[in-house]
Amino acid sequence: MLTLNSDDTATVRRIVAELKSRPGPLLEVLHAVQAALGYVPEGAVPVVAEGLNLSRAEVHGVVTFYHYFRHQAPGTHTVSLCQAEACQSRGAEALALHARARLGIDFHGTTPDGRFTLEPIYCLGNCACSPAALIDGELHGRLTPERFDALIAEQGKR
Amino acid sequence: MSVRVYVPGDAAATSIGAHEVARAIAEEAARRGAALELVRNGSRGAYWLEPLVEVVTAAGRVAYGPVTAADVPALFAADFLKGGKHPLLLGAPDSIPWFAGQQRLTFERVGIVDPSSVADYVKHGGYQGLGQALKMSGSAVVQAITTSGLRGRGGAAFPTGIKWKTVLDQNAAQKYVTCNADEGDSGTFSDRMLMEGDPFTLIEGMTIAALAVGATQGFIYLRAEYPHAYRALRTAIAAAYQAHYLGPDVAGSGKRFDLEVRLGAGAYICGEETSMLESLEGKRGEVRVRPPLPAIKGLFGQPTIVNNVVTLSTVPWILAHGAEAYANFGTGKSRGTLPIQLAGNIKRGGLVERAFGLSLRELLYDYGGGSATGRPIRAVQIGGPLGAYVPPSQFDTLVDYEALSAVGALLGHGGIVVFDDTVDMARMARYAMEFCAIESCGKCTPCRIGSTRGVEVIDRILAGTDGERNVRLLEELCDTMVQGSLCGLGGMAPFPVQSALKHFREDFRARTRQ
Numbered sequence: 271m272l273t274l275n276s277d278d279t280a281t282v283r284r285i286v287a288e289l290k291s292r293p294g295p296l297l298e299v300l301h302a303v304q305a306a307l308g309y310v311p312e313g314a315v316p317v318v319a320e321g322l323n324l325s326r327a328e329v330h331g332v333v334t335f336y337h338y339f340r341h342q343a344p345g346t347h348t349v350s351l352c353q354a355e356a357c358q359s360r361g362a363e364a365l366a367l368h369a370r371a372r373l374g375i376d377f378h379g380t381t382p383d384g385r386f387t388l389e390p391i392y393c394l395g396n397c398a399c400s401p402a403a404l405i406d407g408e409l410h411g412r413l414t415p416e417r418f419d420a421l422i423a424e425q426g427k428r
Numbered sequence: 429m430s431v432r433v434y435v436p437g438d439a440a441a442t443s444i445g446a447h448e449v450a451r452a453i454a455e456e457a458a459r460r461g462a463a464l465e466l467v468r469n470g471s472r473g474a475y476w477l478e479p480l481v482e483v484v485t486a487a488g489r490v491a492y493g494p495v496t497a498a499d500v501p502a503l504f505a506a507d508f509l510k511g512g513k514h515p516l517l518l519g520a521p522d523s524i525p526w527f528a529g530q531q532r533l534t535f536e537r538v539g540i541v542d543p544s545s546v547a548d549y550v551k552h553g554g555y556q557g558l559g560q561a562l563k564m565s566g567s568a569v570v571q572a573i574t575t576s577g578l579r580g581r582g583g584a585a586f587p588t589g590i591k592w593k594t595v596l597d598q599n600a601a602q603k604y605v606t607c608n609a610d611e612g613d614s615g616t617f618s619d620r621m622l623m624e625g626d627p628f629t630l631i632e633g634m635t636i637a638a639l640a641v642g643a644t645q646g647f648i649y650l651r652a653e654y655p656h657a658y659r660a661l662r663t664a665i666a667a668a669y670q671a672h673y674l675g676p677d678v679a680g681s682g683k684r685f686d687l688e689v690r691l692g693a694g695a696y697i698c699g700e701e702t703s704m705l706e707s708l709e710g711k712r713g714e715v716r717v718r719p720p721l722p723a724i725k726g727l728f729g730q731p732t733i734v735n736n737v738v739t740l741s742t743v744p745w746i747l748a749h750g751a752e753a754y755a756n757f758g759t760g761k762s763r764g765t766l767p768i769q770l771a772g773n774i775k776r777g778g779l780v781e782r783a784f785g786l787s788l789r790e791l792l793y794d795y796g797g798g799s800a801t802g803r804p805i806r807a808v809q810i811g812g813p814l815g816a817y818v819p820p821s822q823f824d825t826l827v828d829y830e831a832l833s834a835v836g837a838l839l840g841h842g843g844i845v846v847f848d849d850t851v852d853m854a855r856m857a858r859y860a861m862e863f864c865a866i867e868s869c870g871k872c873t874p875c876r877i878g879s880t881r882g883v884e885v886i887d888r889i890l891a892g893t894d895g896e897r898n899v900r901l902l903e904e905l906c907d908t909m910v911q912g913s914l915c916g917l918g919g920m921a922p923f924p925v926q927s928a929l930k931h932f933r934e935d936f937r938a939r940t941r942q
Binding site for chain 1: 439440442443444475476478611612613614615616617619620652653654655656690691692693694695696707708709710711712713714728769770771772773774777778800809813843845846847848851856859863866867869
């Protein structure tokens with residue numbers, strides 16, 4: 271079990287203290303931890319468990335159940351490509367192949383320079399403007415390989 | 429006097445350039461010294477016309493679209509702030525044929541109002557439903573919902589009034605109203621549009637539900653994939669508290685209703701109501717065995733209403749206009765209107781709200797204009813990843829719960845995903861199994877193991893290993909999953925597979941794969 275450094279431990283403790291009185295707080299706590307640290311480190315599990323009076327197994331079970339919670343620090347930019355049916359009908363598979371080749375990583379991977387993490391996502395509600403992607407929380411539609419490259423180049427400058 | 433200009437802030441509109449258009453308009457106006465008030469409205473749902481810019485003129489609202497940032501200087505030059513002529517001029521939005529034939533009840537304000545303003549909401553008829561409800565007893569409100577014929581728009585189509593009555597009849601110190609905003613079905617976006625474009629309607633609907641059944645706390649369970657809707661809801665809830673439409677004294681009634689948004693975390697299964705309740709309690713989103721029903725033992729073991737966004741957002745209209753007025757729309761047991769979402773490979777995609785009883789063909793060709801690629805439509809999937817694929821021979825089927833069910837399909841949340849003739853239906857069937865394997869909560873074996881075996885069997889068919897035998901095996905596996913799964917995920921994931929086998933059998937043949 272990896273342990274957190276003292277700064278991150280303090281952050282997680284503060285989050286737990288802030289949210290523990292809310293009904294059913296665990297998901298809220300995990301969201302706040304991921305928002306603060308970028309992911310939910312393994313070492314955060316015992317800290318959260320202790321603070322909420324749950325077992326480590328319960329917390330681990332919840333963290334690993336949900337696709338949204340990351341177990342590793344993501345790259346500077348997170349690119350989530352929709353792989354669901356409506357996007358498939360407009361070439362999402364080909365776009366995913368292109369994106370993987372362009373970034374040189376597979377889904378769930380991060381580029382060696384730490385700039386981009388590529389994730390599959392299942393529906394962004396942009397099904398009339400597919401294929402779609404979410405890049406750092408901004409939605410993009412009617413993507414083509416060319417538009418994808420332009421967006422990546424634009425992010426790369428930031 | 430400044431001119432009011434609407435540029436949608438709707439996530440899908442921004443995905444194709446609405447932010448850039450808004451910025452270009454603000455900059456060009458500043459350069460020209462033109463005074464304008466920029467409002468970021470929701471989308472009216474004609475995504476093929478987005479970004480759709482509207483200007484308020486002496487003759488009413490005038491629309492231009494689809495506008496790009498590069499068009500903006502020319503629009504100013506054409507005096508668009510006064511409704512001037514330009515190739516992108518569409519005229520009054522309501523006169524655009526695509527909108528003119530629609531019957532917008534639930535979506536009456538989406539794309540029209542400022543989604544952050546209570547005052548604008550009230551100005552456009554908002555909170556009239558609550559006003560009516562406050563003059564009625566709880567049981568009269570529940571009766572009105574029953575009389576309206578409203579059924580759950582999330583997909584299960586259960587009569588809403590019956591659900592509410594069950595909660596009303598429980599004796600409990602604490603009851604809850606929860607909104608299922610985990611709109612995970614591909615091809616659906618009506619919940620998202622509503623939450624972003626007219627969030628107060630959802631808040632009002634939940635408030636009416638809560639006061640009717642005696643609940644004091646509400647939760648909106650929103651999927652994490654909808655960050656824009658999250659911001660819109662948080663803004664609207666804060667505004668509703670400030671205006672005393674939420675809190676200890678709702679609209680001066682002396683009754684309390686508190687509401688908050690909770691984020692999901694990327695689990696499709698949490699759209700199943702008992703799984704959603706587990707998730708709201710901060711647990712793994714594993715489905716619960718029913719009974720007990722959530723209406724009797726729901727969130728934290730208390731009587732709980734669980735309704736979809738569109739269902740709850742239809743409640744204010746029903747209370748404001750009367751149950752009979754709503755029931756007068758529709759056909760057979762499918763009363764009222766349905767916000768249908770045209771998605772995927774479709775030329776004019778977007779949201780069409782019409783009374784039940786329209787045919788698929790009218791939707792796909794009259795509204796949708798056929799495929800976006802211009803190729804023949806080969807299949808449509810209705811009702812999300814668990815919905816059947818429907819072939820062109822069934823396009824005259826009416827879009828209502830019973831008619832679709834009669835041809836082995838389901839309406840679900842009303843999303844229609846269109847595929848042209850390049851689609852490989854065996855791959856789509858494989859995807860259905862793969863998706864189920866990724867999203868299975870793992871609690872029951874037919875879903876958890878069956879979906880993985882399903883992918884493997886389809887792979888063997890495509891590889892040419894014992895094709896006939898494996899097709900029979902796939903059919904048996906589908907049957908096992910349908911009969912033996914605990915909830916709709918494993919129980920319905922075979923529907924797209926079975927329908928693909930039935931209507932597109934020729935695709936299930938060995939092929940050389942790249």
